[in-house]
Amino acid sequence: MEAKTFDHGIHPRYNKDLSKDKALKEAAVPDEVVISLQQHIGAPAKPIVEVGDTVDFGEKIAEAAGFVSANVHASVSGEVVAIEDMAIRIKNDGEDRLAEGIESQGEIEDLSVEELREIVGEAGIVGLGGATFPTHVKVSIPDDKNVEAVILNGAECEPYLTVDHRTMVELTEEMIYGLKAIMKMCEAEKGYIGIEVNKPDAIKRTEELIADEPNIEVVPLEVKYPQGGEKQLIDAVLGKEVPSGGLPLDVGVVVNNVSTAVVIAEAIREGRPLVGRGVTITGDVKEPQNLVVRIGTPIEEILEACGGFKGEPGKVILGGPMMGQAQVDLTAPVTKGTSGILVLSKAEVAQYQEAKPCIRCARCVDVCPVKLIPTALMNLTKGDKVLKLQDYNVLDCIECGSCSYTCPSKIEILDWIKLGKGKVQAHIRENE
Amino acid sequence: MAEKNRDFVKGLWEENPVFVMLLGMCPVLAVTSTATNGLFMGLATSFVLFGAGIVNSLLQNIIPDEVRIPSFIVVIATFVTIVDLVSRAYFPGIAEQLALFIPLIIVNCLILNRSEAFASNVNVLRAIIDALGRGLGFTWALTFLGGIREILGFGTLFRGTESVIQVLGEWYQPMLIAILPAGAFITLGIVVALFNVIMDESFSIKDLFGGTAAVEKEQTA
Amino acid sequence: MDNTLDLTVSSAPHVKSEETTSNIMYQVILALVPVMFASFYFFGPGAIYLLLTCGITAMLSEVAVQKLRGKPVTINDGSALLTGLILALTLPPDLPLWMAVFGSVVAIVLGKHIFGGLGYNVFNPALMGRAFLTLSYVVSMTEWTAPNGGVDTLSTATPLEGEAEVINLFIGRVGGSLGETSALAILLGGLYLLYKGYIDWRIPVGYLGTVAVLTTLVGEQGASFHLFAGGLMFGAIFMATDMVTSPVTKKGRWIFAIGCGFITVIIRVFGNYPEGVLFSILLMNMCVPLIDQYTLPQIYGEVKANG
Amino acid sequence: MQELFLLFMAASITNNFVLMQFLGICPFLGVSKEVPTAFSMGLATTFVMVTSAVVTWLVETVILVPLGIEYLQYIAFILVISSFVQLTELFVKKVSPPLYKALGIFLPLITTNCAILGLALLISMEGYGFIQSAVFGLGAGVGFTIAIVLMAGIRERLEFADVPKPLKGAPITLLVAGIMALAFTGLAM
Amino acid sequence: MEIISFASAVAGLGILGIIFGTGLAYASVKFAVEEDPKKIEIDEALPGANCGACGFAGCSSYAEAVAKGEEGIDSCPVGGEELIEKIADIMGVAASSSDEKKTAKVLCQGGNQETFNKAEYQGVPSCQAASMVDNFKSCQYGCLGFGDCAAVCDFDAIVMNDNGLPEIDPDKCAECGVCVTECPRSLIEIVSSNEDVITNCKSALKGKEVKVVCEKGCFGCTICAKKCPVDAIEMEDNLPVVDTEGCIGCGVCVKNCPTDAFVEVDF
Incomplete structure (x- = not known):
C-alpha cells in the first residue's frame, strides 16, 4: 500500500530509536502531586475542594468553568495541602483509594450518544497530542454539521517521541474501542487510523485487529514532519483541505490522537478519569523510556526515574523538539499535555548560531505546509506592516517550526511570525 | 545685515537646493x-530666479491670492522665454545641447518654491539676496556635478568652450558610464550621501556608512 | 531558588538543519570549479590572474566596507569570493587587471553594500560589476581572444556576431568571456547544483526554454546556436539563479525566467548590444520585488474558504 | 501602424522618460514609496500626458501657429496644462470621490511635473501629427508608470534592508534609479 | 506688422485665458466639495508648489494627512521652521500649556545587577519574543531588558542603560503610549506630575519570594502604609496602592521605603 502524505514539510532527524522499543511502564507515584487547573485550552477549571480535604484517587477536584474547559481529577489519594492560584497540591497517602463511581459505565452499544459525551466530559479528557483541546467539545457536533469520518492521529511526526507508537502497539485493542466510541459520538460512518510507515509494527498490529471492521481503515503515511498536524493529516488521509480559518468539522472530519482514544476507552470501560498519561522521556538521559505518569508528578522525579541526566543538560523540553516548550523550572509538574520530556545536552545547545541576514534562498517557502511565505512574513513583522501581514495570511500559520528548522541563515523565522500574528490579532481586537 | 548674510549663505550651503533640498532634479541630472x-544651466536658472524673485516680491500686494500660482508661472515663463x-x-x-531643459526651467520646483x-x-x-544665494548654490552644484562627470567621462573640464582644461592625461581611459544617464543618477546619489555625512553634526568617520546607529542597536538588543 | 543546572530556553523548534549560508556559497563555488578549469584550459594563466584579482579584490572590498560601517566582518561566508569569481568568469580574458579590480569594487560596494550587505541587494552584484564595466569601457569589454585549440576566426568579434559551429560552442573552443565559452563545463556545475538543490530547476529551464522557443521562431541562427553562444548558459545557471535576487515563489520564478529569456532574445535580435543576458537579468532583478508580491501561492485551505 | 508602435516603444522603454530623459524626476523620487500609490500616480500621469499632448497640440496648431505667436508657446502651454489639470481635478472630485482618492489627488502634483511640459515641447519640436502626439503621450505615460512602479517595488523591499544611514532616503533612491538606468541602457535599439 | 503681432499675442492668450478662466470659474462653483477647515488652513499655509518632496501627492494631500493626524507636521522640507510653527498653531499641537506634565515611566528596578537569569535565553532579541518562552528571568514580573520600548519610541525618548533597564527622558516623551502597549509585561505607565508617589515595582510575589529574585523589588513590608499620616496607602496584591486624592505629598512613605521601590514623581 502506498504511503500518503501532504505537500511540503521537512525531514528532521527522528532519533526515535532511543526509546521506540521500550515498553510502556508505570512510573513511581510521587509523594506530592501538583495538579494544574489550566491543563487544557479554554477557561481554567474551578477548584471544588478546600485545603485540608481528603481526596480519593480519581476524585474530581476542580470543575470545568464554561463550555470550553475541562474537569480536573486527583491523581493520587491523600490530603489537599495547598490551593495556589493555578494549581492544587495534594500530599499522597500512598493508599490509592478509588473514588466513588470508578467502575464500568457499560458498553458502547448500550450507551446513547449523549451518555457517551457525558462520560468523556466527566472524565476531563482532552486531546493528548499536545493541543489539549477538551475532547467532549470536539465530539459535540452541532446539528448543522455532519461528520463523515473520524481520523485517529498515529503519525507521531515529532522527532524523539515514541509514546503514541508504544500505545498503538501495546494498547491497540483499547485504541480501536475508543475510535468506535468517537465514531458513535460523532455519528460518523468511517474511521481511519493514520500511521507513519516508520512504525511498521503498529501498522501490522492494528491491521490485524481491524480485519473484521469494514468501517475502519489503517492509512500508512509517509514519514514527514508535520504529518501529525491536524490539517496536514486530513489532507494526507482524505485529500481534503480544511478552509482557511476553519475547523476540520467544516469538511466533515474529526481528528483525535491515538492516546486520546485509549483514555476514552478507559473512561467508558473502567470509569477512569484522565489522571495519568504516557510520556516519552528521551534524549540525553541515562535510560530513555516510555512511562505512564500520574498527572502532577514533578519533572525532576520522572527524570530521576530514568537515571537522571547522561551528561550536562543544556535544555529540558516538554514535548518534542519541533513544537515543545523549553522548561526552566524542573519542579514543574507533568500535565495532560505533556507527551514527552526531551533533554538536549550542553553540546547540542552550543550548536546554536546567531541569526544571519536572510539570503532569500526560499527554503522556508518550499517547506511551509500551509504554503505561506515565511521570509516575507518575517520582514513584514519587522517593518510593522500589519495590514500586509493579514493579506499574507499570517494567521493561518500552524507554528510547526519547519521554516526555522530549515533556514540556512539560522533565523528564528517562527518567532517573528508569532510576533506578527500577535500584531495582527491586536489590530483586529482594536478595530472590533 | 546678519539676516541677509544668512539668507545668502543658506542657499549656498546649508539649504543648498540640489544637495540638501533636492529641488529641480530634472535639469540637475539631465x-x-x-x-x-552645468554652469550654463545654473546661470540660466539663476537669472530666472533673480528676475522672478524681484517681480514677485514687488507684486506681492497686487496679485490676489487666488491667482497667485498662475501669476507666478506667467512671470517665470516670461523670464524663461527671455533666457x-x-x-x-x-x-x-x-x-542646442540643453534643448528641452531651458524651457523646462518654468516648472523647476526651486523657482516656484x-x-x-x-x-x-x-x-x-x-x-x-535670497535669489542670488540660491542661484549660486544651484549653479555651483550643477557645475560641481558636471565637473565630476566630465572629468570621469572625458578627462577634461569645460569642454565645448575655448578654455577647455585637460585634467587627466593621455593615460586616462575615459569612463563612459559617467556621462550616461546611469552615471548621472549614481554620481548625484553619491554626492548627496556625502553631503548627508558632512551636514550631520555628530559626524564621525564611523558614521560614513551609518555603522554606529546599527551597532548600538545591536548592543542594546 | 538556586539553579545549578544552567539550562537554556528558547522557543521551538529546538533542532535546526545543518545547512548554513556559507555552506551554500562554498557549494556554488565548488560548482564553478569545472568552469574555472575550462577557462584555464582555453585561456591559459591569464584566466588565473583574472580570477585571483577579482576574488581577492572582492573580499578586500567586503572587509573594507564592513570595517568602515563598524559591522562584523563576514569574509568567511564565501559570498564575496563567489561574487568576485562569477564576475571574473564573465570578463574577457585579456581585460586589463585594473579594470577587473574596478569591476570587483563596484560589484561589492555598489552592487551589495549600498543596500546593506548580503541578502539585501536587489541586483546581482557580479552583474552590476560587469554592466558597469561594459558601459564604461566598451572597447576593452568586447575584445575577445581566441582560446587555445580554438577556431581562429573570432579574434575580434563576439561569438554572437560570428559564425561558429555548435559543437565548438558547446565545448568552448570559441572566443568569449572566461567562463562563458564552455557550455559543457557550465552544465556540469549546473547539474551538481541542481542535484544538491542549491538552484531551482525552474529558472534555467524557463530561461533556456524561452530562448530556444523564441529563437526558433524569429532568430536567424537557430535555437541551438543561441543556447550555447554567448553568456546565456552561464547566466541562466549561475546568475539568474542567484537566490538573493530572484523571486522566492515558484510561480514567480517561472515569470522571472521567462522574462529573462524574452528580453535576452529581444536584445540579441533587435538591440544595439550583441549580448542580452547581462541586461535581461538586471532588468528582471528589478521586477523581483513586484513579482514576489503578486505571485503569492494559494495557501492551504484557501480554495474552500473562497468557494 | 508599425511606425506608431515603434514610437510607443521608444517613448516608453528605450528612451524612457524618467530613466533616460530625466523628465518627471520629482514625483519619481517622491511618490515611489509604495506600489499602489505609485501605480495610481502612474495612471494619473498617463491620463494627463495623453490628454495634454492632444490639447497642447490643438492649441499650437489652432491658435499659436495661425496667429504667429509661437514665441508665446511656453506661457500658453503651461497655462493650458495647469488649467486643464485643475479642471480635471475639480471634475473628478465631484463626480467620483473614490476615483479622486485613487487618482485625483495626484493631479496637482502633475501640474509642475516637467514631464508634461517636456512632452508638449517635444511634440512641438518633433512636429508630430495628432495621432502621433497621442501615441507618444501614451508611451511616455506608460514608461513613467513602469519606472515608478518598479522603483516603488524596490523601495518597499529596501525598507527592510539595512541600508547605510547616510544613504537612506534620496541617495539610495538615486542610486537604484542609476542602476535601473544602467539596465535600461541595454535595451537601446 | 508690429501692432498686428502684438494684437494677435494678446488675442491668443486672451482666448485661452477666457476659455480656461470661464471653465475654471464654472467648475469651482459647480464642483465645489466641502472639506475639513483645518485641511484648508494647512493647505494655504503650505508652499503650494506640489513638489512631492514630502512623499505625498502634492500639498493638498499632505495637508489632508496632517489634518487627520496621520502624518507629522514636519515633513515639508520646503517650508522650513516657519511652516512647522504655522501648522503647529493650526493643529493646536503646541498648546500643552497647563502645568501638569506627563511622561511614560518604567515601573521596574530589576536590572542586570538587581536580578539574575535562571536560564540562558537563545532567540530573537526582543521582549515580545522572549515573553513567549518559559520565564528565564528570576522575577517573572520584571523588565526583560531587550528594549522593545526603546525601539518603538518615535521620539528617541527611551534609551537602554548599562543596567539593562530602559530610561525615559521626560522632556522628549510625548506621552503617546506606544511603549505602554508594546511592553509585554505591562511595566510602563503614563504618570502625571500631579501624582505624588508611585510604586516602582509590579511584582505580586510575597515578600520572601521577592527578596530571592530581586534586590530592589517591593516585598510588601507595608511600612509605607503604616507610616502614612493620612492613611492614603493600601496594600493590594502585596503592592502599595496610593490614593491620589488623599495623598498630601509629605514623602514619609518614600523616605521609609527600605528598597527604593517607592518613589516621588519628580521630573
Whole structure:
C-alpha cells in the first residue's frame, strides 16, 4: 500500500530509536502531586475542594468553568495541602483509594450518544497530542454539521517521541474501542487510523485487529514532519483541505490522537478519569523510556526515574523538539499535555548560531505546509506592516517550526511570525 | 545685515537646493554631463530666479491670492522665454545641447518654491539676496556635478568652450558610464550621501556608512 | 531558588538543519570549479590572474566596507569570493587587471553594500560589476581572444556576431568571456547544483526554454546556436539563479525566467548590444520585488474558504 | 501602424522618460514609496500626458501657429496644462470621490511635473501629427508608470534592508534609479 | 506688422485665458466639495508648489494627512521652521500649556545587577519574543531588558542603560503610549506630575519570594502604609496602592521605603 502524505514539510532527524522499543511502564507515584487547573485550552477549571480535604484517587477536584474547559481529577489519594492560584497540591497517602463511581459505565452499544459525551466530559479528557483541546467539545457536533469520518492521529511526526507508537502497539485493542466510541459520538460512518510507515509494527498490529471492521481503515503515511498536524493529516488521509480559518468539522472530519482514544476507552470501560498519561522521556538521559505518569508528578522525579541526566543538560523540553516548550523550572509538574520530556545536552545547545541576514534562498517557502511565505512574513513583522501581514495570511500559520528548522541563515523565522500574528490579532481586537 | 548674510549663505550651503533640498532634479541630472552645461544651466536658472524673485516680491500686494500660482508661472515663463531667446541667439551650441531643459526651467520646483515661500513675503532686497544665494548654490552644484562627470567621462573640464582644461592625461581611459544617464543618477546619489555625512553634526568617520546607529542597536538588543 | 543546572530556553523548534549560508556559497563555488578549469584550459594563466584579482579584490572590498560601517566582518561566508569569481568568469580574458579590480569594487560596494550587505541587494552584484564595466569601457569589454585549440576566426568579434559551429560552442573552443565559452563545463556545475538543490530547476529551464522557443521562431541562427553562444548558459545557471535576487515563489520564478529569456532574445535580435543576458537579468532583478508580491501561492485551505 | 508602435516603444522603454530623459524626476523620487500609490500616480500621469499632448497640440496648431505667436508657446502651454489639470481635478472630485482618492489627488502634483511640459515641447519640436502626439503621450505615460512602479517595488523591499544611514532616503533612491538606468541602457535599439 | 503681432499675442492668450478662466470659474462653483477647515488652513499655509518632496501627492494631500493626524507636521522640507510653527498653531499641537506634565515611566528596578537569569535565553532579541518562552528571568514580573520600548519610541525618548533597564527622558516623551502597549509585561505607565508617589515595582510575589529574585523589588513590608499620616496607602496584591486624592505629598512613605521601590514623581 502506498504511503500518503501532504505537500511540503521537512525531514528532521527522528532519533526515535532511543526509546521506540521500550515498553510502556508505570512510573513511581510521587509523594506530592501538583495538579494544574489550566491543563487544557479554554477557561481554567474551578477548584471544588478546600485545603485540608481528603481526596480519593480519581476524585474530581476542580470543575470545568464554561463550555470550553475541562474537569480536573486527583491523581493520587491523600490530603489537599495547598490551593495556589493555578494549581492544587495534594500530599499522597500512598493508599490509592478509588473514588466513588470508578467502575464500568457499560458498553458502547448500550450507551446513547449523549451518555457517551457525558462520560468523556466527566472524565476531563482532552486531546493528548499536545493541543489539549477538551475532547467532549470536539465530539459535540452541532446539528448543522455532519461528520463523515473520524481520523485517529498515529503519525507521531515529532522527532524523539515514541509514546503514541508504544500505545498503538501495546494498547491497540483499547485504541480501536475508543475510535468506535468517537465514531458513535460523532455519528460518523468511517474511521481511519493514520500511521507513519516508520512504525511498521503498529501498522501490522492494528491491521490485524481491524480485519473484521469494514468501517475502519489503517492509512500508512509517509514519514514527514508535520504529518501529525491536524490539517496536514486530513489532507494526507482524505485529500481534503480544511478552509482557511476553519475547523476540520467544516469538511466533515474529526481528528483525535491515538492516546486520546485509549483514555476514552478507559473512561467508558473502567470509569477512569484522565489522571495519568504516557510520556516519552528521551534524549540525553541515562535510560530513555516510555512511562505512564500520574498527572502532577514533578519533572525532576520522572527524570530521576530514568537515571537522571547522561551528561550536562543544556535544555529540558516538554514535548518534542519541533513544537515543545523549553522548561526552566524542573519542579514543574507533568500535565495532560505533556507527551514527552526531551533533554538536549550542553553540546547540542552550543550548536546554536546567531541569526544571519536572510539570503532569500526560499527554503522556508518550499517547506511551509500551509504554503505561506515565511521570509516575507518575517520582514513584514519587522517593518510593522500589519495590514500586509493579514493579506499574507499570517494567521493561518500552524507554528510547526519547519521554516526555522530549515533556514540556512539560522533565523528564528517562527518567532517573528508569532510576533506578527500577535500584531495582527491586536489590530483586529482594536478595530472590533 | 546678519539676516541677509544668512539668507545668502543658506542657499549656498546649508539649504543648498540640489544637495540638501533636492529641488529641480530634472535639469540637475539631465544637463550635468559636462561642467560647461552645468554652469550654463545654473546661470540660466539663476537669472530666472533673480528676475522672478524681484517681480514677485514687488507684486506681492497686487496679485490676489487666488491667482497667485498662475501669476507666478506667467512671470517665470516670461523670464524663461527671455533666457531661451538670448541663449539661442548668443550661445547656439550650448542651447542646442540643453534643448528641452531651458524651457523646462518654468516648472523647476526651486523657482516656484522661492517665489511662493519667500519672495512673495519679503521686501525686494531680501528677495534679491535670497535669489542670488540660491542661484549660486544651484549653479555651483550643477557645475560641481558636471565637473565630476566630465572629468570621469572625458578627462577634461569645460569642454565645448575655448578654455577647455585637460585634467587627466593621455593615460586616462575615459569612463563612459559617467556621462550616461546611469552615471548621472549614481554620481548625484553619491554626492548627496556625502553631503548627508558632512551636514550631520555628530559626524564621525564611523558614521560614513551609518555603522554606529546599527551597532548600538545591536548592543542594546 | 538556586539553579545549578544552567539550562537554556528558547522557543521551538529546538533542532535546526545543518545547512548554513556559507555552506551554500562554498557549494556554488565548488560548482564553478569545472568552469574555472575550462577557462584555464582555453585561456591559459591569464584566466588565473583574472580570477585571483577579482576574488581577492572582492573580499578586500567586503572587509573594507564592513570595517568602515563598524559591522562584523563576514569574509568567511564565501559570498564575496563567489561574487568576485562569477564576475571574473564573465570578463574577457585579456581585460586589463585594473579594470577587473574596478569591476570587483563596484560589484561589492555598489552592487551589495549600498543596500546593506548580503541578502539585501536587489541586483546581482557580479552583474552590476560587469554592466558597469561594459558601459564604461566598451572597447576593452568586447575584445575577445581566441582560446587555445580554438577556431581562429573570432579574434575580434563576439561569438554572437560570428559564425561558429555548435559543437565548438558547446565545448568552448570559441572566443568569449572566461567562463562563458564552455557550455559543457557550465552544465556540469549546473547539474551538481541542481542535484544538491542549491538552484531551482525552474529558472534555467524557463530561461533556456524561452530562448530556444523564441529563437526558433524569429532568430536567424537557430535555437541551438543561441543556447550555447554567448553568456546565456552561464547566466541562466549561475546568475539568474542567484537566490538573493530572484523571486522566492515558484510561480514567480517561472515569470522571472521567462522574462529573462524574452528580453535576452529581444536584445540579441533587435538591440544595439550583441549580448542580452547581462541586461535581461538586471532588468528582471528589478521586477523581483513586484513579482514576489503578486505571485503569492494559494495557501492551504484557501480554495474552500473562497468557494 | 508599425511606425506608431515603434514610437510607443521608444517613448516608453528605450528612451524612457524618467530613466533616460530625466523628465518627471520629482514625483519619481517622491511618490515611489509604495506600489499602489505609485501605480495610481502612474495612471494619473498617463491620463494627463495623453490628454495634454492632444490639447497642447490643438492649441499650437489652432491658435499659436495661425496667429504667429509661437514665441508665446511656453506661457500658453503651461497655462493650458495647469488649467486643464485643475479642471480635471475639480471634475473628478465631484463626480467620483473614490476615483479622486485613487487618482485625483495626484493631479496637482502633475501640474509642475516637467514631464508634461517636456512632452508638449517635444511634440512641438518633433512636429508630430495628432495621432502621433497621442501615441507618444501614451508611451511616455506608460514608461513613467513602469519606472515608478518598479522603483516603488524596490523601495518597499529596501525598507527592510539595512541600508547605510547616510544613504537612506534620496541617495539610495538615486542610486537604484542609476542602476535601473544602467539596465535600461541595454535595451537601446 | 508690429501692432498686428502684438494684437494677435494678446488675442491668443486672451482666448485661452477666457476659455480656461470661464471653465475654471464654472467648475469651482459647480464642483465645489466641502472639506475639513483645518485641511484648508494647512493647505494655504503650505508652499503650494506640489513638489512631492514630502512623499505625498502634492500639498493638498499632505495637508489632508496632517489634518487627520496621520502624518507629522514636519515633513515639508520646503517650508522650513516657519511652516512647522504655522501648522503647529493650526493643529493646536503646541498648546500643552497647563502645568501638569506627563511622561511614560518604567515601573521596574530589576536590572542586570538587581536580578539574575535562571536560564540562558537563545532567540530573537526582543521582549515580545522572549515573553513567549518559559520565564528565564528570576522575577517573572520584571523588565526583560531587550528594549522593545526603546525601539518603538518615535521620539528617541527611551534609551537602554548599562543596567539593562530602559530610561525615559521626560522632556522628549510625548506621552503617546506606544511603549505602554508594546511592553509585554505591562511595566510602563503614563504618570502625571500631579501624582505624588508611585510604586516602582509590579511584582505580586510575597515578600520572601521577592527578596530571592530581586534586590530592589517591593516585598510588601507595608511600612509605607503604616507610616502614612493620612492613611492614603493600601496594600493590594502585596503592592502599595496610593490614593491620589488623599495623598498630601509629605514623602514619609518614600523616605521609609527600605528598597527604593517607592518613589516621588519628580521630573
